Amino acid sequence: MLIDAIVIGSGFGGITSAALLAKAGYDVLTLEAASELGGCASKFDRAGYRFSAGATVGMGFEEGGMLKKLFEELGAPLPPMKKLDEIMNVYLPDRTITYFSEKEKWYKEVAYKFDSDQDRVFSFFEEVFKVSKILQIFVEKRNIFPPSTVSEYFQLLKSMNVKLLGLAPYLTQSVQDRLSKYGLTENKPFMTFINGQLLDSVQTTATFCPSLLGYMALSIFHKGAFYVAGGLASIIHALAESYRASGGELRLRHKVVSIAKQGEVWTVMTKRGQVFRTKQVIMNAPIHNVFSLLEPELHQNLVIKEQKEREKDAWGAFTLYIGAEPSFMMKETSSIPFHQFISSYDSPLSEGNQFLFSMSQEGDTKFAPPGKRSITISTHTNVEKWWERERYENIKEEYTEKIIDSIDKKFSSFSSKIDVKMAGTPVTFKRYTQRAYGKVGGFIPSGKYSFLKSYSPNSGVEGLWFCGDTVFPGAGSLGSSLSGWIVADAIKGKHPEGDM
Ligand SMILES: Cc1cc2nc3c(=O)[nH]c(=O)nc-3n(C[C@H](O)[C@H](O)[C@H](O)COP(=O)(O)OP(=O)(O)OC[C@H]3O[C@@H](n4cnc5c(N)ncnc54)[C@H](O)[C@@H]3O)c2cc1C
Numbered sequence: 001m002l003i004d005a006i007v008i009g010s011g012f013g014g015i016t017s018a019a020l021l022a023k024a025g026y027d028v029l030t031l032e033a034a035s036e037l038g039g040c041a042s043k044f045d046r047a048g049y050r051f052s053a054g055a056t057v058g059m060g061f062e063e064g065g066m067l068k069k070l071f072e073e074l075g076a077p078l079p080p081m082k083k084l085d086e087i088m089n090v091y092l093p094d095r096t097i098t099y100f101s102e103k104e105k106w107y108k109e110v111a112y113k114f115d116s117d118q119d120r121v122f123s124f125f126e127e128v129f130k131v132s133k134i135l136q137i138f139v140e141k142r143n144i145f146p147p148s149t150v151s152e153y154f155q156l157l158k159s160m161n162v163k164l165l166g167l168a169p170y171l172t173q174s175v176q177d178r179l180s181k182y183g184l185t186e187n188k189p190f191m192t193f194i195n196g197q198l199l200d201s202v203q204t205t206a207t208f209c210p211s212l213l214g215y216m217a218l219s220i221f222h223k224g225a226f227y228v229a230g231g232l233a234s235i236i237h238a239l240a241e242s243y244r245a246s247g248g249e250l251r252l253r254h255k256v257v258s259i260a261k262q263g264e265v266w267t268v269m270t271k272r273g274q275v276f277r278t279k280q281v282i283m284n285a286p287i288h289n290v291f292s293l294l295e296p297e298l299h300q301n302l303v304i305k306e307q308k309e310r311e312k313d314a315w316g317a318f319t320l321y322i323g324a325e326p327s328f329m330m331k332e333t334s335s336i337p338f339h340q341f342i343s344s345y346d347s348p349l350s351e352g353n354q355f356l357f358s359m360s361q362e363g364d365t366k367f368a369p370p371g372k373r374s375i376t377i378s379t380h381t382n383v384e385k386w387w388e389r390e391r392y393e394n395i396k397e398e399y400t401e402k403i404i405d406s407i408d409k410k411f412s413s414f415s416s417k418i419d420v421k422m423a424g425t426p427v428t429f430k431r432y433t434q435r436a437y438g439k440v441g442g443f444i445p446s447g448k449y450s451f452l453k454s455y456s457p458n459s460g461v462e463g464l465w466f467c468g469d470t471v472f473p474g475a476g477s478l479g480s481s482l483s484g485w486i487v488a489d490a491i492k493g494k495h496p497e498g499d500m
Helices: 012-023 066-074 103-113 115-140 150-158 168-172 175-181 188-202 211-223 233-245 287-293 296-301 306-311 389-410 426-433 476-494
Strands: 002-008 028-031 043-046 049-052 081-083 086-092 095-100 225-228 249-251 256-262 265-270 275-283 314-324 338-342 354-359 373-381 418-424 440-443 464-466
Touching: 002 012, 002 265, 012 028, 012 066, 012 233, 012 275, 012 476, 028 275, 049 314, 049 373, 066 233, 066 476, 086 188, 095 103, 103 115, 115 175, 115 211, 168 211, 175 188, 175 211, 188 211, 188 338, 188 354, 233 249, 256 287, 275 476, 287 306, 314 389, 314 426, 338 389, 354 389, 373 389, 389 418, 418 426, 426 440, 440 476, 464 476
Parallel strands: 002 028, 002 275, 028 249, 086 338, 275 464
Antiparallel strands: 043 049, 081 225, 086 095, 256 265, 265 275, 314 373, 314 418, 314 440, 338 354, 354 373
């Protein structure tokens, strides 16, 4: 039997493609290696708690937001969630910044916390908001980028307008270049704050971050950040429900081990030896995995080259999953779900010096028993050291202690309120999400032009597509889902019956 499309992986990208294609009437099979859906946005249950495996902050659910539109397109109800006014507390070594969603409140906070530079900071954010509003028009077009075929170039040109063309000068600048135009680069607390935000969203700091990418990231909380009941896994499950309701088939614990092509037909083989045949393969495993899955004869036809991919950097994550009683925080503070800790201005914003602490909210019984909270903590880490067997347990202990000490410094009774504590490392991520070496979060932008060097969802080989955070538009649940939508659009356009 020839299946219309096979999706490999049920992360944000894969499940988005699968749900949209099934809704459009395609016969779709999704193969997922793990026993849980969602990859980096999945969940697991231990000792009476549910823990978010990685992703926690919801974005794109506001009116007109991409994920809100996706649910509308699917005719599916959005899971319960709360739009946050106070999104996050950022604890810098000498001050706490509350990230307000509403612009007026945000400007007041900025004026108070960065008072010596408040006018420059205002002007910088005004530019961020203005530019990202224009960019949003481009993002909404769901173009394949970078283009490689005549029709992709044509679509891209068609979506250009005068306002977008006016952004051309930003293409050759980093966020750091723009900040230096505003005279802000010497303001250490402000730069650390900006770098912390950029690292969490686009995986790099102002120096290496293309300005357009950085501006989109820095404006996103002001469009809307959300606390989703039961975590982002609830979104994945709602998309999977829509997919199944449209007739899509989903098989968990089905790891794909090889993808080959004979003529027009792709064969996808699982670890159990099952073979499935299809005309379209959508690979939601990251680009880091592509060369080990795809038959060697096809490597040369790919737009992506193996050596270049290996040279591109990506982070790993060290995570702590903690079940605790929340009285270590004041009630007002514990009603803010997200807390970013930065311990030192003088160390890199990774390896435990910077981490995101996400806590389930009071009454969210999907996450924790009454009176308790589920906490996921994550810090960026270099993957390499985690593959040295002899050092593994020691580093794990060292990072656990370092992070818990930092929290204890802010909330002195924290460690005494812990019920359950587990650590996750790049080795854990490799095991549960299949991501090669445990690399997560997409590629690290390497400079002002790296935006133009993104990998396209179109593999260059007829019938093979990529989606997820390693292809355009990249990082995060929102970017991954959008790439899945772009792929579904492209397949629908190519389907013999056209848009069904
Ligand atoms: C610690 C951490 C915190 C994060 N925080 C946030 C956040 O707060 N907000 C946010 O928006 N984003 C966040 N992100 C980023 C976000 O989680 C990811 O970018 C996004 O979920 C990636 O989706 P994806 O489509 O690339 O798929 P992935 O999450 O990589 O999932 C791919 C799926 O494919 C499956 N798979 C892989 N290979 C095979 C195979 N051979 N056969 C079958 N199945 C296979 C995997 O098991 C997995 O389920 C965070 C990421 C991490 C790691």
